[in-house]
Amino acid sequence: MNTNSVKLGLRENWKQFTILVIINGFVGGMIGMERTIIPQFAEEEFGIASKTAILSFITVFGITKAIANYYTGRLANRFGRKNLLLFGWLLAIPIPFILIYAGSWNWVIFANVLLGISQGLTWSSTVVMKIDLVGEKNRGLAMGLNEFAGYLAVGLVAFLTGYVANKYGIAPYPFYIGIFISVIGFVLTALWVKDTRAFVHKENATDTTEELKNVFMESTFRNKTLSSVTQAGLINNLNDGMIWGLLPILLVSLDYNHENIGIITAIYPTVWGIGQLFTGKMSDNYSKKAMLFWGMLAQGLAILLIPFSVGFYLLVSLSVILGLGTALVYPTFLSTIAQTTSPGQRAESIGTFRLWRDLGYAFGAVISGITADFFGIDHAIFLIGALTILSSMIIKFRMPGSVFFKEEMT
Template sequence: MTEKIKLGLKENWQQFSILVIVNAFVGGMVGLERTIFPKFAETEFGIASTTAILSFIVAFGITKALTNYFTGKLANKFGRKNLLVLGWIFALPIPFILIYAPSWNWVVFANILLGINQGLAWSSTVVMKIDLVGEKDRGMAMGINEFAGYFAVGMVALLTGFIAQNYGVTPYPFYLGIGISILGLLLSVFLVKDTRVFVQKEEGSVKTVELSNVFVETTFKNKTLSSITQAGLVNNLNDGMIWGLLPILLLSFNYDAKNIGIIAAIYPAVWGIGQLFTGRMADIYPKKALLFLGMLLQGIAILLIPYFTEFYQLATISTFLGLGTALVYPTFLSAIADATPPRQRAESIGVFRLWRDLGYAVGAILSGIIADMFGIEYSVLSIGAITILSALVIQFRMPSLRKKAKLDL
């Protein structure tokens, strides 16, 4: 069976393209909430506390993180496609809960389902694309994957902002979610094929040393893997802050829903489009340098937010924040894949994505507490400083990745 299998982006472009489209729908589910949730919380449920509003991100982050881990751990046993389909089944009730929620607890519950959907569906598409393309095109594959997902986040965030401006924060923006979840499920059931056989093919040619304990090595022990993992956590820590606090901050600057939607959409849109180029760069240039520069650029951009409050200034900052994130996001995944053997790859990526997406919860809790105690400006500055510290960890702890990755202990 494996004799007929060929690894590569060109060789598997049809199945790869289907997975790209599916991941765009996965990202679209997150974009539903990106712009309108602070206003949604206040107008529909009377919630004004920053910490309380950010509770939906905490629920989402913790659930997605845990689901990522188990998706990676169970991918070989149950099959990537089966986990992908299961993820879409969890997505189906989400827009209906948001439309008809009688209390904020129901909104939090919808975000638990969203976390499960994202953990199962996004993780599955990541692993399946890596399975298909082999080592040569791995960075480009991750760039295209993350572009599709995060460009869709930005576009749906922009759409919901415009819809909310013209028709109100509910129910019309959430109608998009009904269509997205149904189409994502249908594509996954009828067009996606499982990729476990590609792993068997690659195992015959890759000699990367097996990890003795995938969780411990990826989290703490291995200098390469653990440096990447901490940066992933901090990346999503600052993204959780941007997701939850940026719309609130922009409201305090007297921006309307339309302009908040534009500024909030620029960051994930640039992040998404940029990965078409930075993913390929991760196949050519040193991954360590890309990770350091990306985290540093993010940190500097975040530190500037409280001091530049004009629309075009904030739009520019949002652009640079997106560029910094674009540099690191596909590089994270291709670097993790380079440093782990094919049989352990899904689990190692699952561990990385566990910690990375716990960053949403850590960022929401930390930035919410600091904002309620000292003000949103201090919260933003604190997250920016943490992001710069993460860049320094990459620079001084992470060894340089060689083309044929060996483990650096």
């Protein structure tokens, strides 16, 4: 594509942007397929009772997705965003078949290795491509729309699989949904997605952002803005890994059926997804630091209250608060990184952030699983809630800018 014909902006590229939003909905749906039913699947199909063993599927998912995120960022400029997106979908197609015919828990682990790699390639590619298309003005809105589509799909498919499992059994029918999602995602990408590297070259020509000397070290440790965002991303997914793995088990112990478990577990990512329609645009106009601080604090407080909650509507309310807190931070993470880094380094910096963020799934699964096995699920939830509140304090005291006013990150 000739850079002279390239125009940055959401309005100018709305057709391609809309296709990518739809595709990211299918990407999120692949996680939603597992969100409600895998912990029960482990117990009912394979007789696994250990919380650490059950959460092993989240551990391998988090590690492989994190590594894939990092290399997607590094390889996007070399091989093209579309090629990585297409390869990610190719890896997704076998996953539901493996889960349907799994003869042992090791096959479920293998399916989640593939799911982690696939999610890293597909989700990271759609994030980077949307940022490429819109330019500087509407990055927050772009990320809000992207994450809205992905996490709304997580919630809707989580509810749908819970409903199907309650009506027809834990396997194989819920996994048929995954077959449909992966095939359609691959076809849409192959036929209608266009690569966006030319948009990066266009933006580079006028961008004055100072380049980072070492993207990995600056994003992880040195740059106060980037490192604050990175640690919060890790903790956000650490608590999400705990919610994913332990909340369904806790609800089973409270005698909730599959359908009600599906409702409670689906509300959190659904609110998270819908909320980003608003919080993404908010991050273009309000203090990013404030949104990150209050979002992490709300998550931590909601998590701490879960062990004291038994009633259906109280658990639904906490799930809503957790979703709202996550909605405040998720698009803001990415728009902050996009604002702080140069166009040529943006994909690698986002890849580094997403490496650490999705390692949070693994850390969350291991920490909460071991704590639950030795001290009980309630103590595991308390620990994760406390770590989430600590993360909000790091945002408040380390990240430059004001918690109360809009500011430019430095």
